[in-house]
Amino acid sequence: MIREYGRRVKLFFVRRQHPVKIISYTSKNLWLLLIPLTKRLIASQFNLKEWILINWVDIVSITGIFAIAVLRWIFVSFRIESDGLVANTGFFGMVHTKVYYSQITTVSFCQSWYGRPFGAHTIYVETNAKTVSREDVRLVISRSNARRLYGLVMSAGGKTRATYEPLKRNLFVFSLLFSSAFTGMLLYGTFMFEMNKIVGTEMEQELLSRVNGEITKIDSRMLNLTKTIPRAILLVGGLVIGGWLISFLATMARHWSFTVSRTDRQFLIKSGVLIKRRHIINRSRVNYYDLTQTLLMKIFKICSVTLDCTGYGKSRREISALIPITTYDNMNASLELLVPGMAHTEPEVKTGSANDVRRFVSGPVLLCLIPIFTIRLLNKYFPDHNPDLNAVLTIITVPMIWLVIVKTASAFGTGIGFDENGCVLCYCKWYRFHRILVPREHISMIRITRNPFQLLNDTCMLRVYTTGEKRKPHKINFICYSKLREICVREGYKMFK
Numbered sequence: 155m156i157r158e159y160g161r162r163v164k165l166f167f168v169r170r171q172h173p174v175k176i177i178s179y180t181s182k183n184l185w186l187l188l189i190p191l192t193k194r195l196i197a198s199q200f201n202l203k204e205w206i207l208i209n210w211v212d213i214v215s216i217t218g219i220f221a222i223a224v225l226r227w228i229f230v231s232f233r234i235e236s237d238g239l240v241a242n243t244g245f246f247g248m249v250h251t252k253v254y255y256s257q258i259t260t261v262s263f264c265q266s267w268y269g270r271p272f273g274a275h276t277i278y279v280e281t282n283a284k285t286v287s288r289e290d291v292r293l294v295i296s297r298s299n300a301r302r303l304y305g306l307v308m309s310a311g312g313k314t315r316a317t318y319e320p321l322k323r324n325l326f327v328f329s330l331l332f333s334s335a336f337t338g339m340l341l342y343g344t345f346m347f348e349m350n351k352i353v354g355t356e357m358e359q360e361l362l363s364r365v366n367g368e369i370t371k372i373d374s375r376m377l378n379l380t381k382t383i384p385r386a387i388l389l390v391g392g393l394v395i396g397g398w399l400i401s402f403l404a405t406m407a408r409h410w411s412f413t414v415s416r417t418d419r420q421f422l423i424k425s426g427v428l429i430k431r432r433h434i435i436n437r438s439r440v441n442y443y444d445l446t447q448t449l450l451m452k453i454f455k456i457c458s459v460t461l462d463c464t465g466y467g468k469s470r471r472e473i474s475a476l477i478p479i480t481t482y483d484n485m486n487a488s489l490e491l492l493v494p495g496m497a498h499t500e501p502e503v504k505t506g507s508a509n510d511v512r513r514f515v516s517g518p519v520l521l522c523l524i525p526i527f528t529i530r531l532l533n534k535y536f537p538d539h540n541p542d543l544n545a546v547l548t549i550i551t552v553p554m555i556w557l558v559i560v561k562t563a564s565a566f567g568t569g570i571g572f573d574e575n576g577c578v579l580c581y582c583k584w585y586r587f588h589r590i591l592v593p594r595e596h597i598s599m600i601r602i603t604r605n606p607f608q609l610l611n612d613t614c615m616l617r618v619y620t621t622g623e624k625r626k627p628h629k630i631n632f633i634c635y636s637k638l639r640e641i642c643v644r645e646g647y648k649m650f651k
Contacts, residue, residue: 168299169231172274175294179223184216191216232293234303239279241291253291257281259439260465261307263300263432270430273297280465282439282622289465307434312418316491319413320478328456328479329405409478416492421476423466431472435463441596441622443476443493445485445589449560452587455482459489464623496591501569501580503637509611513632514565518558525551560585568630570616570638572645579618581630590628596621600647604635612636 191212198205206213229247233240238254262278269275277300279291295303407427415422421435441462451457459477460467467474477488489496505514525547532539564582571578577597579590599619608614614635617627642649 169233171227171230171232171294172269172272172296173227174269174272174274175230176220176223176227178294179226180219184219188216230293232291232295234299234306236306239291239303241293243291243293251291253279253281255307255310257283258307258434259436259463261303261434262465263304265430267428269294275300277303278465278468280468282464288468304432304434308417308420308422311420311422311434314422315416315418317413317415318477318488318492320409320480322410324480324484325409325412325478326406329402329409331450331454405478408473409475412475412478414476414492421461421492423476425475433466435461435466439463440593441620441624442590442592443489443496445591447587448585449556449563449587452563456480457482457485459485462620462622462624495575496593498591499571499573499578501571501578502641503571503634504567504569504580505632505634506566510568510632511562511565513613514561514568515558518554518561522551522554522558525554557585563587568633570618570630570633570641572641577618579628579630581628583629588628590618592618592620599627600642600649601627602635602638602642602649608635614638 191209194209195202195205226245229242229245231242231247237256238252240250240252243249243251258279258281260278260280262280264276264278265274266276273296274294275297276294277292278289281290283290407429409425410427411430412425413423416437419437421433421437421440423431423433423435425431441464444460444462446458446460447456456479457477458475458479460474461476462474466472476492477485480488529544529547532543560582564587567580567587568582569580576591576593579588579592581588581590597618598621601617601619602614603617604614612635613632616630616633616638618630619625619627
């Protein structure tokens, strides 16, 4: 009897999420109650009777929040079976889901720095089912359950055929040179948003005011930069440098221990230092491969390769990297190992004429003129305006001028091509160059549109849609319509009368 009772208790905990999940089920405002309660307990010299009488409302509220969190944890359960994962989620565990291993596109195992001491793993299970929620199944499970699930899913992949690990020296140097300040600022903005959700607006403002005060003290004691340089320029410069530094550190933390292995049917990817991640990706469900570059990376023949597969790169703002960053030669050799038989054809229809350059840069040039004309209008009609505003507008012009340079380069490399394996799309989106390699079976739709001006100059806008969750197409503008029509007819896309 005792053994049977012990077995049932053990089975209950095995089928429940890790107890750490209870904390995430509590309200974000819980901490705003706990902090003053703790201060009052210390101030009362741990006189519990007096402390309870004065703060009983807050204590009852906190107890209720924890009770609801424990109830949610009790009702959410799962079972790891031989053919799939069964999960009961939602309120009172009323949402019953079974995901078969054969239908999984990506399984991600994420272990955060604060979950590691407790052996807690967050798993994200994704298929092409296109469910309403962000993930098909998301659970926080123990280390033993994570190992069991990882082994069952990985066992369907076959033997390991190739393994790639970037050289840490190259990864450090390339990340140092090519980190994006804009990406870093986006990460900083995301961090502030998450901090606001956790600690609330008041504590966030208090923290920012203290940081700003310390920076002002340092400047007054050591540098005195504000006496010679306008505050606006210092602010923008600090944002750019800080954004670059954040981007560099984030890249290092994400990819320093990166490895990818190809099995018969899967990719096995490991990455992360502070947050350790493992991914199992079904190779047949990869929608396309993206060879990405900035202009500087293009000049120095550096490239990174990402892949699009439902679930990979979706959670925790992760980059869906297959090869983080490396040289052209190393990339081509690594792709031959990791993705044999992938389309490598050159674009058959390309832009590159003088008219194409004019079409590509006309929009960015107009954007560059806006701050210039704004400065002239301010100087003419508002001569007493703050001179720092002119400095800000001048700084804004710099990325727009860079965009003109990038678009000029893209005018000589935009195009599309086909071979027996699939399609190659080359285009530039904002400041990044993309070379998309799409297997033929993952092209879901091709759309060609033409405006009145394009009817006159024999160009068009091409949109290529791929399978998967993402609805956004790959757009190639100013491509030759007559040549594109010939290729589409040849490849069997009967779109024309």
